[in-house]
Amino acid sequence: MTAFLIPSLYCFLSRVHILFVSLCFLIVLGVTHDLSSEQRDANKSELTSFEKAELKKLIRLDFRSLSSVSIQGVLGYDQEYWRNPASVHVIRPDDITLFGYANTVEALRGVPGMHLSRGLAYDNFASMRNFSGFSTQKFLGKIGGREVTQLMLGSANYSVDDYPIAVIDRIEIVRGPGASIWGTNAVNGVLNLVTKHAGDTQGDSIRMILQDNGSFMGDYVHGGQVSRDSFYRVWIRNQEYAEGTLDSGNSARDDGYLRKFGFRYDKELASDLNFYVAGGGASRRLEHVLDFSNRLFYSENLTGPLVPLDYARQGSFLSSLHPLYVDPLKLPSATSFWSSSTGSIPYPALLTGKTSRFEKYGEMTNDSGHIVSKLDGITESNLEWSVTSAFEKTDINMGHLGFEWEQNQLDVAFDANRPVGNYHRFSFGVGFRRTDLDVQSTLLEPFNFGPTVDLNTLSLSASSPTILEYDQQFTKFNRLTAYFQDSINLSDELIFSIGTKFEENDLTGSGIQPGVRGSWTPNGSNVFWLGYSKAHRQPSLRERYTTLNPARIWYPAGATFLNPFTGVWANKSFAGDESLDREEIDAYEIGWRTRPNEDFMLELSSYYYDSKDAVLAATSLTSVNAYEAKNAKSFGGELSIDWQFSDAWRIRGGYSLARGEIQGERKYDFPEQTASLQSSIDYSDSLTFVQSLFYADETHVPSDYNPITIPSHLRLDLGAIWHPSENWEVGLFGRDLLEPYHVETMYPGVDVEPARVERSFLLTLYKKF
Amino acid sequence: MIITTNRFLSIPIRWLLVSAFVLLLGFGGITSLSASSQEIERREARVQATYLTHLITFTRWSQDHLPKQGKLPTILILGSEQNGFVASLKYLLSQRNIKIGGVAARLFHFENPKSANGMEAIKSGAQVVFIMPDCPLDIKNIRKISPSAVIFGFGRGFVTQKGGDVSFISSHNRVKLILSENYFRRTSPKLSAKIANLKSVVEIIKKRAARSLTE
Numbered sequence: 001m002t003a004f005l006i007p008s009l010y011c012f013l014s015r016v017h018i019l020f021v022s023l024c025f026l027i028v029l030g031v032t033h034d035l036s037s038e039q040r041d042a043n044k045s046e047l048t049s050f051e052k053a054e055l056k057k058l059i060r061l062d063f064r065s066l067s068s069v070s071i072q073g074v075l076g077y078d079q080e081y082w083r084n085p086a087s088v089h090v091i092r093p094d095d096i097t098l099f100g101y102a103n104t105v106e107a108l109r110g111v112p113g114m115h116l117s118r119g120l121a122y123d124n125f126a127s128m129r130n131f132s133g134f135s136t137q138k139f140l141g142k143i144g145g146r147e148v149t150q151l152m153l154g155s156a157n158y159s160v161d162d163y164p165i166a167v168i169d170r171i172e173i174v175r176g177p178g179a180s181i182w183g184t185n186a187v188n189g190v191l192n193l194v195t196k197h198a199g200d201t202q203g204d205s206i207r208m209i210l211q212d213n214g215s216f217m218g219d220y221v222h223g224g225q226v227s228r229d230s231f232y233r234v235w236i237r238n239q240e241y242a243e244g245t246l247d248s249g250n251s252a253r254d255d256g257y258l259r260k261f262g263f264r265y266d267k268e269l270a271s272d273l274n275f276y277v278a279g280g281g282a283s284r285r286l287e288h289v290l291d292f293s294n295r296l297f298y299s300e301n302l303t304g305p306l307v308p309l310d311y312a313r314q315g316s317f318l319s320s321l322h323p324l325y326v327d328p329l330k331l332p333s334a335t336s337f338w339s340s341s342t343g344s345i346p347y348p349a350l351l352t353g354k355t356s357r358f359e360k361y362g363e364m365t366n367d368s369g370h371i372v373s374k375l376d377g378i379t380e381s382n383l384e385w386s387v388t389s390a391f392e393k394t395d396i397n398m399g400h401l402g403f404e405w406e407q408n409q410l411d412v413a414f415d416a417n418r419p420v421g422n423y424h425r426f427s428f429g430v431g432f433r434r435t436d437l438d439v440q441s442t443l444l445e446p447f448n449f450g451p452t453v454d455l456n457t458l459s460l461s462a463s464s465p466t467i468l469e470y471d472q473q474f475t476k477f478n479r480l481t482a483y484f485q486d487s488i489n490l491s492d493e494l495i496f497s498i499g500t501k502f503e504e505n506d507l508t509g510s511g512i513q514p515g516v517r518g519s520w521t522p523n524g525s526n527v528f529w530l531g532y533s534k535a536h537r538q539p540s541l542r543e544r545y546t547t548l549n550p551a552r553i554w555y556p557a558g559a560t561f562l563n564p565f566t567g568v569w570a571n572k573s574f575a576g577d578e579s580l581d582r583e584e585i586d587a588y589e590i591g592w593r594t595r596p597n598e599d600f601m602l603e604l605s606s607y608y609y610d611s612k613d614a615v616l617a618a619t620s621l622t623s624v625n626a627y628e629a630k631n632a633k634s635f636g637g638e639l640s641i642d643w644q645f646s647d648a649w650r651i652r653g654g655y656s657l658a659r660g661e662i663q664g665e666r667k668y669d670f671p672e673q674t675a676s677l678q679s680s681i682d683y684s685d686s687l688t689f690v691q692s693l694f695y696a697d698e699t700h701v702p703s704d705y706n707p708i709t710i711p712s713h714l715r716l717d718l719g720a721i722w723h724p725s726e727n728w729e730v731g732l733f734g735r736d737l738l739e740p741y742h743v744e745t746m747y748p749g750v751d752v753e754p755a756r757v758e759r760s761f762l763l764t765l766y767k768k769f
Numbered sequence: 770m771i772i773t774t775n776r777f778l779s780i781p782i783r784w785l786l787v788s789a790f791v792l793l794l795g796f797g798g799i800t801s802l803s804a805s806s807q808e809i810e811r812r813e814a815r816v817q818a819t820y821l822t823h824l825i826t827f828t829r830w831s832q833d834h835l836p837k838q839g840k841l842p843t844i845l846i847l848g849s850e851q852n853g854f855v856a857s858l859k860y861l862l863s864q865r866n867i868k869i870g871g872v873a874a875r876l877f878h879f880e881n882p883k884s885a886n887g888m889e890a891i892k893s894g895a896q897v898v899f900i901m902p903d904c905p906l907d908i909k910n911i912r913k914i915s916p917s918a919v920i921f922g923f924g925r926g927f928v929t930q931k932g933g934d935v936s937f938i939s940s941h942n943r944v945k946l947i948l949s950e951n952y953f954r955r956t957s958p959k960l961s962a963k964i965a966n967l968k969s970v971v972e973i974i975k976k977r978a979a980r981s982l983t984e
Contacts, residue, residue: 045850045852051815051857055818055819055857058816059822059864061819063820063823063964064969066816066820067944069816069944070942071812071939071944072809072942228966268969272941378942492807
């Protein structure tokens with residue numbers, strides 16, 4: 001029913017109405033204030049359902065974690081606080097191991113409002129709400145205290161930046177822009193992975209996952225104590241990816257490995273002064289493909305239609321009287337790339353129903369290292385402060401494209417909050433980021449088609465351009481941020497936050513991102529909240545400064561003014577757009593959280609986003625730029641439940657509706673409906689059964705030359721977890737049990753077909769601390 | 770008509786919304802609502818109750834200090850409170866089955882400990898006694914009647930001056946523990962030394978310092 005209610009609500013109520021309703025809502029709460037206060041006075045020695053649920057969480061915390069629970073929260077920071085006026089989902093390490101997920105990103109599949117799709121064997125793509133795109137993720141990623149969203153592609157690689165489960169404290173997913181706190185790029189939300197204090201990981205922990213296709217992951221964590229108040233931990237991980245299969249049945253050639261290590265050292269310098277330093281490194285080796293199957297064309301002249309080259313080649317075998325006959329002398333010589341086909345894929349429009357596959361596999365490497373340190377304390381005046389610094393070095397080589405960049409990035413931030421009077425808590429901070437890039441493009445031999453005409457300038461070059469070129473003028477970037485927010489306790493029932501973030505960066509200049517949020521608790525079982533944020537997203541460097549040369553067009557002899565002798569290859573380029581300004585989004589959100597008792601929680605949230613200059617991938621060969629800025633609208637909502645049905649049975653479920661329009665046209669690059677239902681049943685103290693059902697609507701993968709439709713899919717996972725002793729966990733899981741395989745997504749820029757997500761079985765072994 | 774474009778509409782809406790919140794902010798500033806502190810006090814009480822259950826778990830009683838066979842170990846709360854502390858403790862006990870000496874503990878709360886029932890409960894012996902600020906009985910009375918109890922209370926002076934074992938204080942937006950060194954050193958009831966390492970949350974008052982402060 002929600003599926004119909006939410007769009008209807010936004011169709012029939014304009015934002016003026018929403019504002020009016022919001023104000024009425026505030027007036028009503030004022031009127032009901034006295035009544036609810038009286039009611040509360042009568043019951044104040046009793047616990048509300050939310051308070052009971054909070055106690056259940058508190059009792060699970062150890063002494064050290066309990067010591068960091070603040071008495072007065074700061075809205076937007078204390079994400080688990082049930083009165084927080086935002087749509088928040090928290091994933092605990094047990095949620096990850098319970099369902100046999102190899103890494104944290106897989107656990108996002110059960111988060112309402114998020115869509116997780118699997119491309120090749122090694123990567124899951126996470127997107128949130130609408131217009132997340134495919135190469136970009138329009139939410140902010142923070143992992144282990146670092147902002148991991150990369151400037152070049154506007155995305156993060158959550159597999160490479162992942163941590164062993166044993167060191168993860170929690171993953172907070174905030175849906176919706178919390179721009180006044182988080183700043184630029186937190187457009188659709190924030191993913192914040194928090195790691196544990198080294199003192200909480202003492203001893204040894206090991207986890208292994210073995211999949212029936214041969215994929216393997218193992219990690220080992222060791223923690224120890226240096227002195228009475230200082231602790232350390234070290235860890236290593238090895239992940240081996242088995243080769244998958246493409247939709248056509250061809251090998252995906254996506255096998256490889258990821259090896260990682262990390263450390264953390266914590267020291268309590270004084271009663272209210274803590275320090276930690278953490279770091280790590282990762283190395284990943286994989287193959288990836290650039291597929292030219294649908295990017296090689298034949299055209300009789302500059303103004304004629306583009307015909308797939310393979311189509312023209314098939315035409316050369318027809319009778320010369322046939323209307324589709326092409327003179328073989330007009331085709332390019334057999335020594336060029338297009339003649340080295342590696343199979344075929346279905347293409348019903350062609351004479352044979354198939355087209356040859358022209359592709360180049362290359363090694364995609366990712367080597368990275370980082371170090372983070374944080375000093376935090378509380379002064380006598382109750383000022384809570386922290387200074388965080390991080391340095392990161394990344395070297396990514398996209399060997400299939402001949403594109404490599406090395407990035408050095410430094411972050412320094414100061415954050416603080418303190419109470420002011422009885423009702424206010426101010427939060428404020430400043431931050432600086434410096435990014436240095438060294439980008440290299442290499443023309444790989446297979447893509448050198450010889451003398452090539454640039455169609456934009458009609459000039460002839462001696463060789464083909466590289467696939468991806470970067471404007472070398474832009475390699476150093478500074479970003480300065482500052483924010484201020486006031487969290488106001490107006491009464492027991494009513495809390496508000498108002499604040500803004502200021503940002504100055506070399507990419508999009510200055511900007512102010514204000515936000516206001518409020519929550520009303522009329523009684524101990526219900527919380528209503530609403531918020532408005534103005535959020536910004538800066539275009540990635542890829543979107544602004546790279547030129548993509550993804551297609552070649554053969555003009556045969558006869559196009560004499562280009563090449564009077566033999567015909568010529570021409571290049572169709574898609575430049576980035578330096579005029580792309582920042583995306584600006586006005587986000588309106590409203591939500592309701594209810595706990596009729598401590599074992600059941602229902603949360604409903606709804607949003608309306610109005611985006612100006614949303615950066616979107618170009619979808620036509622006639623487009624001038626690779627990315628275009630368009631105005632977009634999206635709206636939707638999420639419903640989630642968490643029900644401890646009995647001591648032994650817990651059910652969690654979610655449903656989300658997300659509808660988007662770009663310049664008035666409805667788009668499907670994000671599934672309009674997703675749903676999940678997860679259940680765990682404790683059969684005995686040592687045996688638990690888990691069941692998960694996921695549904696995702698049909699999506700359309702946009703592409704400049706081969707847009708595809710991903711059918712809707714339903715996924716069933718089952719598992720059994722056995723605890724032979726307190727610290728050991730053995731799990732057996734079956735995934736995607738309803739069908740042998742389905743497809744979920746593909747890289748629209750380089751692939752020609754998606755990979756299969758196949759039915760699989762996993763064995764997990766986990767020894768906890 | 771320009772007035773129908775979304776962009777035009779969004780600007781006054783934005784300002785109206787901000788203005789509404791600013792008005793409410795001002796309203797909050799000039800009114801003398803005191804309820805916000807109650808929210809904080811209730812959260813504080815929940816954290817304190819959780820600490821208490823942890824401390825019980827980390828405490829060892831000798832057999833002499835445990836109830837005779839067939840009787841249940843007891844937690845006593847003496848005095849009144851209205852922040853949900855007792856309710857929190859009751860709830861945690863129901864959820865976690867907190868044990869003292871391997872036996873599930875029971876909880877009694879007496880708003881007036883001098884009542885006949887209250888005095889009888891104290892005399893019967895308790896393993897944990899929590900003294901609320903308005904409790905008319907002092908620590909000496911309780912130690913005489915129930916020598917095997919760990920005595921909890923509020924405020925630094927409860928340990929440094931009055932001779933209690935553990936007290937809760939609120940400092941720097943956190944709940945912290947003041948512990949008597951005696952609680953670690955005596956043979957029973959004795960707190961695990963592991964807790965002493967957590968100096969961000971625990972402050973240990975040495976016996977001599979406590980005595981000199983008392984003097």
